[in-house]
Amino acid sequence: MAGGGEGAFIGAIHRAAAALDGDWQLAAGAFSSDAARNARSGEALGLDAARVYPTFDAMLAAERALPADARIDAVAIVTPNHLHMPMSVAALGAGFHVMCEKPMALDLAEAEAIAAAAAASGRQFALAFTYSGYPLVEEARARVARGDFGAIRLVQVEYSQGWLSRPIDRDGNRQAEWRTDPARAGLGGCLGDIGTHAFHLAEHVSGLRVESLCADLTTHVAGRQLDDDVSMLLRFAGGARGVLKATQVAAGDENGLKLRVHGESGGLEWSQMEPNTLALRWLDRPAELVRAAGPGLADTTAHRLRTPSGHPEGYIEAFANLYRAFAARIRAGEGTPEPALGAADWTPGVADGLRTMHFVERTIASAASESKWTAV
Amino acid sequence: MAGGGEGAFIGAIHRAAAALDGDWQLAAGAFSSDAARNARSGEALGLDAARVYPTFDAMLAAERALPADARIDAVAIVTPNHLHMPMSVAALGAGFHVMCEKPMALDLAEAEAIAAAAAASGRQFALAFTYSGYPLVEEARARVARGDFGAIRLVQVEYSQGWLSRPIDRDGNRQAEWRTDPARAGLGGCLGDIGTHAFHLAEHVSGLRVESLCADLTTHVAGRQLDDDVSMLLRFAGGARGVLKATQVAAGDENGLKLRVHGESGGLEWSQMEPNTLALRWLDRPAELVRAAGPGLADTTAHRLRTPSGHPEGYIEAFANLYRAFAARIRAGEGTPEPALGAADWTPGVADGLRTMHFVERTIASAASESKWTAV
Amino acid sequence: MAGGGEGAFIGAIHRAAAALDGDWQLAAGAFSSDAARNARSGEALGLDAARVYPTFDAMLAAERALPADARIDAVAIVTPNHLHMPMSVAALGAGFHVMCEKPMALDLAEAEAIAAAAAASGRQFALAFTYSGYPLVEEARARVARGDFGAIRLVQVEYSQGWLSRPIDRDGNRQAEWRTDPARAGLGGCLGDIGTHAFHLAEHVSGLRVESLCADLTTHVAGRQLDDDVSMLLRFAGGARGVLKATQVAAGDENGLKLRVHGESGGLEWSQMEPNTLALRWLDRPAELVRAAGPGLADTTAHRLRTPSGHPEGYIEAFANLYRAFAARIRAGEGTPEPALGAADWTPGVADGLRTMHFVERTIASAASESKWTAV
Amino acid sequence: MAGGGEGAFIGAIHRAAAALDGDWQLAAGAFSSDAARNARSGEALGLDAARVYPTFDAMLAAERALPADARIDAVAIVTPNHLHMPMSVAALGAGFHVMCEKPMALDLAEAEAIAAAAAASGRQFALAFTYSGYPLVEEARARVARGDFGAIRLVQVEYSQGWLSRPIDRDGNRQAEWRTDPARAGLGGCLGDIGTHAFHLAEHVSGLRVESLCADLTTHVAGRQLDDDVSMLLRFAGGARGVLKATQVAAGDENGLKLRVHGESGGLEWSQMEPNTLALRWLDRPAELVRAAGPGLADTTAHRLRTPSGHPEGYIEAFANLYRAFAARIRAGEGTPEPALGAADWTPGVADGLRTMHFVERTIASAASESKWTAV
Structure with a gap:
């Protein structure tokens, strides 16, 4: 693991998600550039001190030197954004698979560098668009794909947080600090951090x-x-219309990612904060509440569930679905055909990363433009 | 009453709303240009046949000829939009107060004609922006106005219906028919019918x-x-940003008018379909659910309520608040100063109508423009 | 109207409910035994001072002396419980129809006296079990009756209020005062006031x-x-089991009347505080949300609705359904067969009153008994 | 691990919960009395075949013979109920800590045998009353304990499932089969399986x-x-009244465990299916929604959370809180004082098990009795 030491948020989530199904074991890390903090983090996690490395490059070099069955299989990159590209490229080049936090990189050019490295290496590159790991997001996607709602007309996505309502980035909050710093966060602030999630979910479903x-x-x-x-109007191929709203200054909001999709005969609504219900509304019959592990689910949904109905699963379980699929892809071995959407071992990856970084750049361009529409 | 005969929707709501508090009694009507239908409608409502008039003009002339204490006080205009202006102008000119359905008119020029007629007549002109009659909309407005949330940054309003998802306007649905006919509906379809409600609510609160x-x-x-x-991005004076979404093709949606407003320290959410709860979220403390007739309400909210807490009030009661206030203004007499927002006898009126018709015209202009921003 | 003067709660609701559909007009009243209060109440309601009577008996006598087309048709009795019997018996005896607040009387013997008077008079006696007037309560009843859920196994009803959590009955709250006084309230406190509603709803649906x-x-x-x-276990004929919980000391609760019924293949849930949704859950398919004025309603539900879907109706509208049906039964005339459950002009009446007073007495007996089960 | 092989439900949950925080590693198992199934289960879990034992006794004997740092520390007993007692007693006797599924045993006598074995062994015995591991259950408990609501008057708990609505126990459903078999389930069916959870939660909070x-x-x-x-009325020491409802034939219900507690000045409501919200209602101020990881939490709640607010945690995380605490208690070592309720390393254990088995026996007695009240 790269990053994710003491006080970090997403690293602990990655570790829990990876551990949940027993597919992964944390074996080595370079958690912090601060040597003491790095050591403490490794110790707290029960790692062999010899495998708590001072730098990412040291980790790659040392692990590569180990026998194949003793070395790490993959690297989880949970650092601020500016390190995603150099670390991903290095890890892939050194023969390791990569699970990388989103956004993929600081800009599209960097993302393309990762894409090239992944292609050259033959290694897996998975990207933590975690929300696509939720079982009922898969259900939503599958239902749209099989035409339950007819042709799609409306896509509305919003991601509403409030934690940056005050200037906590200047008051020592580390999470806020790097996310508002262009050198470490990239072109977009809220746009890159959560706008990319919203955009990905909208196109994915x-x-x-x-x-x-x-x-x-x-x-x-x-x-x-x-x-x-961030606010934007969207026009989709085929004529559907959309609205995307992402904000980190909706004071009092927590992590309100919500998607609505409407077609000719009905629509769906899914909300991340109550992820085990998918509401379906119909023009000609009563609304239905599709429930995690309840009746009527697609097979591709069912294999993303761990508990019987009414026993709620959450964010870590959604994330674990990515880690489980990531492991399955690696086990499948190089040369295995790319899994289809919905397949047990599908994960967001290079294509999703390139698409969302392109989206970031076109959004920046649009925001700076006097013209109404910017092509994507 | 003008319009609102057999089979119409909003006329019956007006009658119920006007009757609720005992301030109004239906005394005369010109319900339909179809004589038989007109007569049947009048009879069903228990009206004296002599006061069921063949035309609106006949009604005005005959009622005006009655002694002051025997004639109607006001006219409710619940026809399709193209009749709002001629009827309002005629009624005001004949000395009657007017409660008019929204949108005010076919376009801004017509709205200005009504405004001029109202000013010249000294009569009251109230406009059925019904949603501003809900008690918790008043609570929301009052809380924003007194600064509970700090400076406002975000305003998000949506009005989502699905009933026009199919071409029912060509299949004999009368409500759909005139609403999709420019000659009777005016410049906007969904825009005029419900987009104006959304815009009014956003600015009002x-x-x-x-x-x-x-x-x-x-x-x-x-x-x-x-x-x-309809989708649009909004920029407010002072820097707040907004999104307005109104649609009549969100298949399965009913009458989903929802408003969110966020300031520096918290935000509110109100949804018309569950109108007796106002959610408040705060940066530093747990969310609160303010309830109709529950503790903590502004005085201006309390006097819009009729039932104790937990006994739900609905759409007709919201509408009745406008009728009650309309009656109170009339009783107050000509020359009484304009009631302040929140006052017991405030109603939406000429200013709200002009503003929303201006909004309609600017939206049409924006939609036709290649430029990103259109001034309002 | 008898009772319901200044400061009373339910009288104003009766007046609004009666006015809503234009079937009724308030023409006379004996609002209070306090002469000044009585006069003020009548004046505030716009009544002819001559028909604001000092006593109920004076009202009956004077109205009876008027020509048939000038006198009142019916009396609404909205007094504390101890007056229900004498007033109902007197009004029925004087030839007036009666709409009476619940509970029917102080005890079963009194209720039987009303029943006898109603039978002897040939007049209508309707009882304000208001919650049975909600459209979706009718939908629930109709679905159970037609076997949607198979044989019923479980009935759970609760009515949870908190307004009597403190001794406000000793601090001048008039509503609380008479409701906690055996001489005016009858055998039961919470039991008579809201337990009867819960019991009625459970058997009705x-x-x-x-x-x-x-x-x-x-x-x-x-x-x-x-x-x-009040807490109790219920055993129904046929083997269904139930729980009834009614309380007025659930501090913070408003008017939480909620019913759940489960059969072999599914169940329903209805909650008075969000009355426009009826949740259906099924063993083998996703839950459905049946909505007021939405698709899939029984005809008997549809004619209890006034607004299109998504425009919420509430408590006053439910009450107005009773008043509308009461008017229809009176118009139908003496000798008309008793309307079936679900019929447009069905209202709760004598049978419901006797049954619920019997329930009150049996509950009191059970509470005093060491034996587990008391027959009803 | 004892039990929890292929096709079992709760074993997989235990494994995920134990893995989540990295405190536990599955090292050995006796998953099934069917040798092939046992072997396949062990292999699927990546265990060393030598530590996949044919019987529980073989596992205890073999593991005990390993060096202290190579043997298992604890046993998770996830079998049907009839094995809880013999396995727990044997494991404790052999010096292993035990995490046991609920109910503790077939009857109170068996539970007492476990209690004696635990006391004699000095080993930890934790009992999977999983719901007490939810962060907001801890918040509820802490708030009641510190007197936020005043003296408690009402406790209402319900646990509503529908999965046994049909005779699936006779159609090959293994989960249903043993749960409805007195020889394997014990004295109670629904009572033992989920009634005990409801009772435990009610007293715990x-x-x-x-x-x-x-x-x-x-x-x-x-x-x-x-x-x-199961339906029952409860009387608590100090005068509070309660209702407990548990059922497995509420067709369409999932896993509806819900608790309400009301005191003199307010009350709380928590529902397991939406576990990240705790509703607080107050007599004198608006209701509050306390949210997992939101503002206003007790310290004892906060250390049971893993994700930031708005990132839902679920059932596995609640369970993991028990496993984490269980590990902490073991690390603390023998002789460490019993952790207080709310403490980081509190787990349900012997006392909770004895109390709930006593409850089962008294309930059976009450159900068979003609007397109203049975002492507990």
Whole structure:
């Protein structure tokens, strides 16, 4: 694991998610550039001190030197964004599979460098678009794909947080600090951090591609260098219309990712904060509540579930679905055909990363433009 | 009453709302241009046949000729939009107060004609922006106005219906028919019918004015002449950002009007379909659910309530609040100062009508423009 | 109207409910035994001072002396419980129809006296079991009756209020005062006031009769003379089992009347505080949300609705359904056969009143008994 | 691990819960008395074949013979109920700590045998009353304990499932089969399986002890030998009143465990199917929604959380809180004082097991009795 030492948030989640199904074991790490912090983190995690490395490069070199059955199989990169590219490229080059946090990189060019490295290496590159790991997101995707709602007309996605409502990035909050720093976060602030999740979810579930967008990026908190609020209109290929709203200054909101998709005969609504219910509404009959592990699920949904109905699964379990699939892909071996969407071992990866970094760049362009529509 | 005969929808609601508090009694009507239908409607409502008039003009002339204490006080205009202006102008000119359905008119010029007539007549002109009559909408407005959330940053409003998902306007549905006919509906389809409600609610509660907007109007159902789907980005004076979504093709949705407003320290959410709860979320403390007739309400909210807490009030009661206030203003007499927002006898009226018709015109202009922002 | 003067709660609701559909007009009243209060109440309601009577008996005598087309048709009795019997008997005897608040009387013997008077008079006697007027309660009843869920096994009903959590009955709250006084409230406190509603709803919707019960009555607030909290187990004919919980000391609860019924293949849940949704859950398919004015309703539900889907109706509208049906029964005339459950002009009446007063007496007996089961 | 082989439900949950925080590693097992199934289960879990034992006794003997740092530390007993006692006693006697599924045993005498073995061994015995591991159950408990609601008056708990609505126990469903077989399940059916959870939660959160109860046990599905439906009235020491409802024939219900507790000034509601919200209602101020990882939590709640607010945690995480605490207690070593309720390393254990088995026996007695109240 790269990053994710004491006080970090997402590293602990990765570890729990990887551990859940017994497919992964944490064996080595370079948790922090601060040597003491690095050592403490490794110790707290019960690692062999010899495998708690001072730098990422040291880890790659040392692990590579170990016998094949003793070395790590993959690297989880849970650092701030600016390290995603160099670390991913190095790890892939050194023959390790990579599970990388989103956004993929600082910009599209970096993402393309990762894509090239992945292609050259023959290694797996998975990207933590965690929300696509939720069972009922898969159910939603499968139902749209099989035409339950007819042709899709409307896609509305929102991701509403409030934790950056105050200038905590200047008051020592480390999570906030790097996320609002262009050098470490990249082109987008809120846009890169959660706007990419929203965009990914919208295209993933609707099965449609955004053709053009019209964006308004705002920085509400004085002195902040990157956007903390994103609004945009979307036009999809085929005529569907959409709205994407992502914000980190909706004071009091927690992690409100919500998706609605409507077709000719009905629509669906899914909300991350109550992830075990998928609401279906119909023009001609009563609304239905599809429940995790309840009746009526697609097979591709069912194999993403661990508990019987009414025993809620959450964020870590969604994440674990990515780690389990990632392990399955690695076990399948090089040369195995790319798994289809919905397949047990599908994970978001290079294509999703390139698409979302392209989205970030086109959104920045749109926000700076006087023209209404910017092609994507 | 003008319009609202057999088979109409909103006329019956007006009658119920007006009757609820005992302030109004239906005394005369011109319900339909079809004589038999008109007569049947009057009889069903228990009216004296002599006061069921063949035309609106006949009603005005005959009622005006009655002694002051025998004639009607006011006219409710519940016809399709194209009759709002001529009827309002005529009624005001004949000395009657007017309660008019929204949108105010076919376009801004017509709205201005009504405004002029109202000013010249000294009569009251109330406009049925019914949703502003809900007690917890008043609570929301009052809390924003007194600064509970700090400076407002985000305003999100949506109005989601699905009943026009199919071309029922060509299959004999009268409600759909005139609403999709430019000659009777005016410049906007969904925009005029419900987009105006959404816009009115957003400005009414936030207390902010939209300075510019960027709109996408779509007609999803082939052959329909007016928009059935509206999306737009909003920029408010003072820097707040907004999104407005109104649609009549969200298949399966009912009457989903929902407003969210966020300021520096918290935000509110109100949903018309569960109107007796106002959710408040805070940066630093647990969310609160403010309930109709529960503890903690503003005085201006309390006097819009009729039942003790837990006994739900609904749409008719919200509407009745407008009728009650309308009666109170009339009783107050000519020359009484304009009631403040929140006052017991405040109603939406000329200013709200002009503002929303202006909004309709600017939205049409934006939708036709290649430029991103159109001033409002 | 008898009772319901200034400061009363339910009188104003009766007036609004009666006015809503235009079937009724308030023409006379004896609102209070306090002459000044009585006069003020009548004036505030716009009544002719001559028809604001000092006593109920004076009202009956004077109205009876008026020509048939000038006198009142019916009397609404909205007084404390101890007056229900004498007033109902007198009104029926004087030839007036009666709409009476629940519970029917102080005890079963009184209820039987009303029943006898109603039978002798040929007049209508309707009882304000208001919750049976909700459209989706009718939907629930109709679905159970037509066997949607198979044989019924479980009936769970609860009515949870908190307003009597403190001794406000000793602090001048008039509503609390008479409801906790055995002389005016009758045998039961919470039991009579809301336990009867819960019991009525349970039998009305399930279509089953309670055969035996086991009750625990408690007075939590020191010094109170009647129960403020009711719990009981129910056994229904045919083997279904039930639980009834009614309380007025669930601090913070508003008016939480909730019913659940389960059969062999599914179940339903309805909650009065969100009355426009009926949840159906199924063993073999996803849950459904049946919505007021949405698709899939029984005809008997549809004619209890006034607004299109998504425009919420509430408590007053439910009440108005009783008043509308009461008017229809009166218009139908003496000798008309008793309307069936679900029929447009069905109202709760004598049979419901006798049954619920019997329930009150059997509950009191059970609470005082050491035996587990008391026959009903 | 004892039990929990292929096709079992709760074994997999235990493994995930134990793995989540990295405190435990599955090292050995006796998963099934069917040798092939046992072997396949062990292999699927990646165990060394030498530590996949044919019987529980073989496992204890072999592991005990290993060096201290190579043997297992604890045994998870996830078998049907009839094996809990012999396996627990044997494991404790052999010096292993035990995490045992609930109910503790077939009857109270067996539970007492475990208690004696635990006391004699000095080993930890933890019991999987999983729901007490939810963070917001701890929050509820802590708030009641510190007096937020004043003296408690009402405790209502329900646990509603529907999966046994049909005779699936006779159609090859293994989960259903043993749970409805007195020889393997014990005295109670639904009562032992989920009634014990409900009772434990009610006493755990309210901090009160049930003094007497009045129970109705029913078997709705013909031919079933144990109860599938439980209703009872509760009287708590100090005067609080309660209702407990547990059922496995509420067709369509999933795993509806819900608790409400009301005191003099307010109350709380928690529902296992949406476990990240705790609703607080107050007599004098608006209701609050306390959220997992949101503001206002007790310290004892906070250390049971793994994700930031709005990232839902679920059933496995609640279970993992027990496993984490169990590990902490073991690390603390013999002789460490019993951790207080709320402490990081508190787990349900012997006392909870004895209490709930006593409850089962008293409920059976009550159900068979003609007397209303049975002392607990």
